[in-house]
Amino acid sequence: MERRELTARGKERRQxxxxxxxxxxxxxxxxxxxxxxxxxxxxxxKGVFYxxxxxxxxxxxxxxKDAQQGLRRAQQHAIADEPDPMRRIELGIRASMQWFGExxxxxxxxxxxxxxxxxxxxxxxxxxxxxADAVKHVxxxxxxxxxxxxxxxxxxxxxLGVINHLVRELIHVRGEDPGEVADAAVAFCLGxxx
Amino acid sequence: MERRELTARGKERRQxxxxxxxxxxxxxxxxxxxxxxxxxxxxxxKGVFYxxxxxxxxxxxxxxKDAQQGLRRAQQHAIADEPDPMRRIELGIRASMQWFGExxxxxxxxxxxxxxxxxxxxxxxxxxxxxADAVKHVxxxxxxxxxxxxxxxxxxxxxLGVINHLVRELIHVRGEDPGEVADAAVAFCLGxxx
DNA sequence: GGGGTTCTTGACCGTACGGTCAAGAAATTC
DNA sequence: GAATTTCTTGACCGTACGGTCAAGAACCCC
Numbered sequence: 190m191e192r193r194e195l196t197a198r199g200k201e202r203r204q205x206x207x208x209x210x211x212x213x214x215x216x217x218x219x220x221x222x223x224x225x226x227x228x229x230x231x232x233x234x235k236g237v238f239y240x241x242x243x244x245x246x247x248x249x250x251x252x253x254k255d256a257q258q259g260l261r262r263a264q265q266h267a268i269a270d271e272p273d274p275m276r277r278i279e280l281g282i283r284a285s286m287q288w289f290g291e292x293x294x295x296x297x298x299x300x301x302x303x304x305x306x307x308x309x310x311x312x313x314x315x316x317x318x319x320x321a322d323a324v325k326h327v328x329x330x331x332x333x334x335x336x337x338x339x340x341x342x343x344x345x346x347x348x349l350g351v352i353n354h355l356v357r358e359l360i361h362v363r364g365e366d367p368g369e370v371a372d373a374a375v376a377f378c379l380g381x382x383x
Numbered sequence: 384m385e386r387r388e389l390t391a392r393g394k395e396r397r398q399x400x401x402x403x404x405x406x407x408x409x410x411x412x413x414x415x416x417x418x419x420x421x422x423x424x425x426x427x428x429k430g431v432f433y434x435x436x437x438x439x440x441x442x443x444x445x446x447x448k449d450a451q452q453g454l455r456r457a458q459q460h461a462i463a464d465e466p467d468p469m470r471r472i473e474l475g476i477r478a479s480m481q482w483f484g485e486x487x488x489x490x491x492x493x494x495x496x497x498x499x500x501x502x503x504x505x506x507x508x509x510x511x512x513x514x515a516d517a518v519k520h521v522x523x524x525x526x527x528x529x530x531x532x533x534x535x536x537x538x539x540x541x542x543l544g545v546i547n548h549l550v551r552e553l554i555h556v557r558g559e560d561p562g563e564v565a566d567a568a569v570a571f572c573l574g575x576x577x
Numbered sequence: 578g579g580g581g582t583t584c585t586t587g588a589c590c591g592t593a594c595g596g597t598c599a600a601g602a603a604a605t606t607c
Numbered sequence: 608g609a610a611t612t613t614c615t616t617g618a619c620c621g622t623a624c625g626g627t628c629a630a631g632a633a634c635c636c637c
Contacts, residue, residue, distance in 0.1 A: 350548025381575035
């Protein structure tokens with residue numbers, strides 16, 4: 190979609206729309222949250238929405254992309270200076286938990302995106318990247334003999350499953366501390382890998 | 384909702400509607416799949432739908448309840464005669480994978496249900512039961528010294544996370560064999576617990 | 578085969594939604 | 608300060624949806 194250039198003011202509006210819409214989507218669901226609801230909640234006219242986005246779907250995809258980028262950036266930043274694969278895995282898990290702790294509502298959006306065909310491909314693209322990162326570390330760990338031999342992709346998927354689920358159930362629903370949940374996730378995953 | 388008595392023929396129709404709707408919801412999403420689409424796909428009039436269900440929402444909740452019951456029944460049946468907690472956990476995992484292998488599309492419905500406030504409570508009720516089952520086995524395992532000390536609920540959640548994610552990504556998306564995926568899940572979970 | 582019940586039809590209704598657009602306000606540029 | 612571009616308004620449009628209902632078909636029981 191050909192996106193026109195925006196001024197600084199315009200970029201801010203765009204961010205405002207995305208942030209507010211993300212919160213509403215996470216709380217009430219994508220479909221039940223109407224465009225009218227989003228703009229009226231922000232006190233602006235409907236035209237504003239369609240000035241910045243071509244459609245409601247496009248907005249959702251942009252939110253999704255932003256979120257995935259943010260999460261990945263947090264992970265990369267956390268493990269940047271760590272050479273040991275096991276430690277990298279641990280730091281990655283902790284960074285993910287931390288990030289989700291600060292962006293609780295986005296877990297809901299990822300979850301929803303997986304359930305609709307038109308959003309699933311976009312979600313998958315981001316997940317493939319996260320998976321590839323994890324797989325690399327697992328392979329390194331196998332080479333070093335710290336991880337039992339097994340299909341690295343399956344092991345990596347298992348870790349993602351633990352992280353996703355604990356984020357949802359313990360951090361998002363039960364409001365537990367991301368640091369403590371991360372301790373449990375790290376212990377479980379490292380045990381599961383060895 | 385006061386449900387009237389149904390004849391054998393009526394019960395069959397009801398099942399037919401639920402099965403077909405579940406398949407469509409899983410494939411296209413709950414909201415994008417209209418009632419008109421469901422009935423026309425079955426070659427019946429719209430009145431049939433509203434004879435058996437009060438609303439689209441109620442249908443979804445019934446599908447959800449049925450699915451959760453089916454899964455739990457499969458798990459209970461699998462572990463019925465096994466006294467050892469570790470083996471019970473293993474058999475429970477295998478039974479879950481097996482069941483999801485035969486009901487792939489339902490994983491999507493569970494996923495979606497979690498994202499909308501009006502369905503989340505119903506989903507949660509079923510999950511609490513599954514969690515309680517798992518917690519019991521984990522506690523038994525701790526008593527027996529086969530599982531490291533830790534919050535049983537967190538460990539149980541971690542297992543559910545592994546199962547859910549591997550079902551989605553490996554069985555549903557990649558079409559892998561439930562038995563093999565179960566092997567990996569069991570290995571990862573038992574490692575994570577010990 | 579008549580009378581009652583269960584089930585089916587599909588046109589119809591009200592509404593709420595995503596999206597458009599002509600008109601104009603603000604900001605920016607010269 | 609006029610011209611131009613960026614942004615905003617909100618009434619409006621077409622449509623598709625969930626749900627209703629009067630009418631009737633199918634089935635069942637005596």
